[in-house]
Amino acid sequence: MKLTVRRHQEGKSYDESFDVASLKVTTLLAALYEIKAKVDETLTFDAGCRSGVCGACAVRVNGRETLACSYTPQDGDRVEPLNYHPVQRDLRVDKAKAQETLKKVLPRPIQNPKSKIQNPPLSPKEEALFRLQTDCILCDSCYSACPVLAVNPDFLGPFALTRAWRYATDPRYTTDEPQSDSKPKSSILNSPFSILDAVQTNGIWDCTLCGECTAVCPQHIDPKSDIMQLRGESLKAGYNDPNLSTQSFGAPDFGGGFGFDPNAGF
Structure with a gap:
């Protein structure tokens, strides 16, 4: 199973794929921890309770927001940081x-x-x-x-x-x-x-x-x-x-903007 992570490091943004088939993966957060521990120690993300309570691990997967600790990863998933937040590094954002x-x-x-x-x-x-x-x-x-x-x-x-x-x-x-x-x-x-x-x-x-x-x-x-x-x-x-x-609802009308023409007949 491969995961693609949107990386943000040293002023550069790029996608990087990781093969997690041989790693112990139960949730997306577990996969990120495994990648950091065994593949690339520079991978950066936020996490807290690991139980869906603190909200720290929120990311976007395939364009949809989710908690990494609650999401079961699928082959080909693309993981990226939240929208509208300054990215500090990789998946970690400033809230x-x-x-x-x-x-x-x-x-x-x-x-x-x-x-x-x-x-x-x-x-x-x-x-x-x-x-x-x-x-x-x-x-x-x-x-x-x-x-x-x-x-x-x-x-x-x-x-x-x-x-x-x-x-x-x-x-x-x-x-x-x-x-x-x-x-x-x-x-x-x-x-x-x-x-x-x-x-x-x-x-x-x-x-x-x-x-x-x-x-x-x-x-x-x-x-x-x-x-x-x-x-x-x-x-x-x-x-x-x-x-x-x-807002305008069309014309001509009685001046109220509702698009009714009194001369149009019925």
């Missing part, structure tokens, strides 16, 4: 810039003046609202799979928007009390740090809803659904989709 997006959606806990308990415990029903989103391991697979980042490098990306929805459904970070009469009000998303404000620009409206993020998530989280939920709450809160103002 710092991508994960900076999380800072834009981090809220502050709300202290309830009526309660003597600081951050009271959640009920099972409340916790269930964001249980799945909390399972994100920040492997960056969804970020790498997102086509929007190819044209807009400032896009927040799927995992940041999933994190935004996670906090938006946590009562410890949200309140029903409006913060300002001059800002839109939402039934669940008003907080000292406005989660909705944070995701309007380069956020929920830039997403194409293609679902690639959902397809590659190893934790079975659905960022596409989370983004749609944030869109719905934004509309209820008084925010508008900025894309609608630039």
